[in-house]
Structures are given as structure tokens and as C-alpha cells.
Amino acid sequence: MSSLSAISEELGELDGQISDIFRALSNGFQKLEKIKDSNRQSRQLEELTDRMRECKRLIKEFDREVKNLESRNDPNANKMTSERKQSMIKELNSYVALKKQYAANLDNKRVDLFEAPNEGVGEENVLLASTMTNEQLVDRGNRMMDETDQAIDRGKKIVHETIDTGRETAAALQSQTEQMSRIVNELDSIQFSLKKASKLVKEIGRQVATDKCIMALLFLIVLGVIAIIIVKIVNPNNKDIRDIPGLAPPAQSRRLLSYPN
Template sequence: MDSLLGVNEELAEIEGQISDIFRALSNGFQKLEKIKDSNRQSRQLEELTAKMRDCKRLIKEFDRESKDSEYKNDSDTNKMLSEKKQTMIKELNSYVALKKQYTSNLENKRVDLFEGPGEGFAEENVLLASNMTNQQLMDQGNQMMDETDQAIERSKKVVHETIDVGTETAAALKSQTEQMSRIVNELDSIHFSIKKASQLVKEIGRQVNLQDITSLSCYMSDGFSYLVTYFDFLIRLQLIGALWPCFSLLWLVS
């Protein structure tokens, strides 16, 4: 830049701006190497691409100004300006090549998002990705991740609902088990009552007169038959009422 101050101040200013951009590009690509996230890499590449466009515009201005001042300069000065321009172009081209390399790597990563289990799907997805812009690729990738998250949430919901149904079923079975236990206790009590009634009938039979045995035994037989039939009806009725919820629950579960 100092060498151009004595030749042309405008050229010196343009060279200074180009040098600033080259330093920014160098720092930007060094930063890009440390970035692992694809979205952040894409944004960084967009910023670097914008700087390269500015640099290309400034080089064109440098070339135009150099040509405008050729008639004022000697041959050595014009040769020096031409060499500077070529040096700037080579340096800019090196950054353009570096940018293309990073862009290619980034696009390959994005294409991987579309690869399916078969070769046919992979080929089709590569063609699809090649026809999409960077923003469309990012949107498609985000959509696929959202759909995956939604599928996971639906699976979690099904698991929770299954656990809830299992818990309710276990609670219902526990309740039915307790009810069956109470029925068994009631059956034991009924059996004890029948036994006591039988003993009472025998005791009454021993206390009556012998001449009344025939008629009494007839009444006793009928009474005892009715008593047994009544207790049998009660037992069956209680068993049906107790087991009916169990049958209903098993029907619902199946």
C-alpha cells in the first residue's frame, strides 16, 4: 500500500480495502474449520462468499483505475500494478477454491439425510437434493427431524397408555380377588349355618314322641329339603354376582 501512495492515492485505498478483506477471509476460513454444526457452517460460508464478491468488485475497480492511469505512469509502474492485480486475483481464487471445497463437503452431508435403505432410494434422493437450494435442503432436514420427534412422542404416548391400562387392570383384578376372598368367607359361614341347622333338626327329632316320628319325619324331610334348596340358591346367586365383573373384565381385556 505504501508503494502505491506515491503513484495513485485511490489505488492505494483500494489495495488497503482488498488487504482487509483477505485478512477477514483467512480468519473466517480458520473459524470455519472449527465449526461442526452444518447450519452454522452454511451461514459462515454465506458470509465469506459475500466478502469474496466485494473483493472481486474491488479488484475490478483496481484494474479499471490502473488502466485509466497508464498514460501517466512509466512502464515499471504499470508492470508493478499489473503484477499486484495478478497477485490479488490468485489469492482470491485460492479462497474461492477453498469455499467450493467446503460447500461440496457440506452438500454431501446434506445428501446423506435423504439416503434410504436401498440403492434406488439413495439415487433418487441424490437427484432430489441436487435440484434443491441450500435453504430447501435445511428445511427438508429440519422437517425430517421434526417428524422423527413426533413419531418418538407418539411411541411414548402408547407406552404410557399401555402402562395405565395395565395398572387399571391390576387394580381391578386385586379388587376381584378381595371380593372372592369375602365370598369364600361367606361360604364358610353358610356351611357352618347349615351344619348347625342339621344338628338342630337331629336334636328335635330325638325329643319328639315315637308315635310322632312318622309324621314329623315327613315334615322334617320337606323342611330340610326346602332349607337346603334355599341355601343352594343363595350360594349360586352370590357366586354369579361376584364373578360377573371378572367375566366382564376378561371380555374387555381380550
């Protein structure tokens, strides 16, 4: 690590950070072997995956810095930095394979951060990595990192789509709530109008009933008058019935008495 610091302070710092993560990964997997509870194992694997993600990011920064300094360094320095980068990728792949093995034992269905399509898991990847050339290891590591970035982008897209769907659902629910509130207000208004109309109908009914009583009374009076008229016509000398003006028989002419002279 001191030789890398002599080439570039940033390379030395990145190398130190990556070495610290490798030590943490080693201790984390040793701790994982002692954990019996599957839930705790799953949480420990998630923490180790986060550390491997950070390590992947630092290796990419290390690779960019190596490429930037490649034209200025001598061949020996370039060889040393290239070998160090390949060693980092190989060591990271070994932890990735170990993580896959534990995940398979736990029947973990989540998409693995460094998993490539149609690849095996466990010790098979470690053996495969040991037979690769340095250039193949670099290409494989870069490809796995790109696939990891794509998986993260897909996850972010799903999260954004879920958030948008939640917002649309909330807006639809708010609109439906406002619509229901308007319907309730309209129902209250209709109920008030029905009560008012019912009261008006009752008042009209009472008024009609009163008018009918008055008409019935007038009808009885008219019948009485007609009856009296008929009786007077049939029996004009009936003294029990009072005369009706205009229908009384003509008064007899009175004769004046003449006295003889």
C-alpha cells in the first residue's frame, strides 16, 4: 500500500479503504457462520452486501485513477497497479460467491447484487475465477459491476413507478371523497325539500278539507231554501212556514164600507 501511495495519494487512499472493507467482510462472514437464526443471518447478509457494493464502487474509482495515470507511469508501476486491481476483483468475487452460497442456503429469492445470468453459485465461481487470466478477470468484474448498476437502476425505476402510482391513487381517493361529500350534501338538500313539500301538502289538504266543509254547509242551506220554496208553492196558506220575501201570496183587497147618507 505504501508503494501505491508513492504512485498516487488517491490510489493509496483507495487501496486502504478497499483493504479495510475486505477485513470487515472477512470478519462478517466469520460471524455469520456462528449465527443460527435465519432472520439474523439474512440481516447479516444484507449488511455484507452493502459493504460489497461500497467495495465495488471504490474498485471502479481505483480503475479510473489507474487509467488516468497509465500514460504517465512507467511500465513497472502500471504492472503493479494492474495486478493490485485484479487482486481486488478476485478477492471481491470470492466474497460474492460466498455470499451466494449463504443466500442459497437461506432460499433467498432476492436478486443478487453481483449475480450474472446463467452462472453457478458457490465454490464453482471461485474455481472459475482462479482459472481466468488477469484480463478476463478485469472484464468479468467490469461486466458484473455494469449489471449491478443496471439492477439498481431497475430497482429505482420500480420505486419511482410505485411512488407515482401511490400519488395517483391518493389523488383519486381524494376526488372520490370530495364527490361523496357533494352527494351527501345534495341528499341533505333533497331531504329538506321533501320535508318542506310534505308540510305544504298537509297544509293544502287541511285547506281543501275546510273548503269542502264550507261548500257542504252552503249546499245544505240551498237545499233548505229550495224545500221552503216548494212547500210555499204547494201550500201557500200554511202558516207554520214564514213567508219568504217575494213568494208571499197577494194580499186580499179590502173593501171600504160606505155609510148611507
